[in-house]
Amino acid sequence: QQALGSSAAKRGMTLEHELNLSNQYYLSVDRAVIHKKPTPIQLVKVDYPRRSAAVVREAYFRRPSTTDYNGIYQGHYIDFDAKETRNKSSFPLKNFHAHQIEHLRHCLKQGGICFAIIRFTNLGQNYLYPASKLIQAWDQQDTGGRKSILLTTIQTDGFPIALGLQPRLDYLAAVDQLLETIKHKGVDYE
């Protein structure tokens, strides 16, 4: 037995933790209602002690069938996943699972505002990257396309997210920019 969290999980928790704090802040000022979904667990054995809470004694992590975050922002359905990479010049697409891409594809079709939040841990940089562009890159892998998205491409088609105090990660400012871009450039970003 070991403490929760490999170094990968710890890195993941940092971005996740900052997003959770930001979401708490957004909720507290009525700006948006966005939550991280709990990790899905397959329960196998549960104890029900007489006078205390049920205890899970055997369970396994399941692969989520959706992205981690969703909610509502001023009438817009918001859906995204958060990913970190230690790479310095590109984001490897293998950080996504096929089912997450399919989920984003379905949400886009329904008119959702969908994206990835990508952190380059070694650069200390965070970007909102539109799901439409992510899906393009994903699909092009099959026809000889790159297995990663260049940082320069992310800087061109995405939106930087500033680090701050309150909220820690003001990603809704980047969503505002995405909404403006969709309004002006339309289908390419939708």
Place this chain on the structure above:
Amino acid sequence: QQALGSSAAKRGMTLEHELNLSNQYYLSVDRAVIHKKPTPIQLVKVDYPRRSAAVVREAYFRRPSTTDYNGIYQGHYIDFDAKETRNKSSFPLKNFHAHQIEHLRHCLKQGGICFAIIRFTNLGQNYLYPASKLIQAWDQQDTGGRKSILLTTIQTDGFPIALGLQPRLDYLAAVDQLLETIKHKGVDYE
């Protein structure tokens, strides 16, 4: 140790199961993307065996901070909880937790389409009940209001959900009626 599910849980799983099947169907025909959120679990001990999957050895159920279901339907953010009662003439408000009502209140403010799906198990009847009306009833408890919502009130202000084969519970047909009602009656239902 006992098998998962008291009779209450079993009843809960039935409505939940039917909703999950309906959501799968809606997804398969590109009508909506709506999922049940996983139950939140507080992990305490996790084993990481060398060559196999991580095993949760001690964990506890946490109270969810939101409702169970959300997603997107033709551009609308959808948020609801599903509740069952064995009562025959009213729905007891104690089936809701304060934090769920607060969550619905926040989502309504952002422009979400929010409601409860209420099953009267002993009557074999299912209703969509708008969150605006639910919140009214909830708030009126403090000023001498009823601790339950009468079935007749639910029939007046809510929308019946038909049982079928595909989808099992066509609750989006009831959502369509709610959307029409919001369009015509406005703020009262929003």
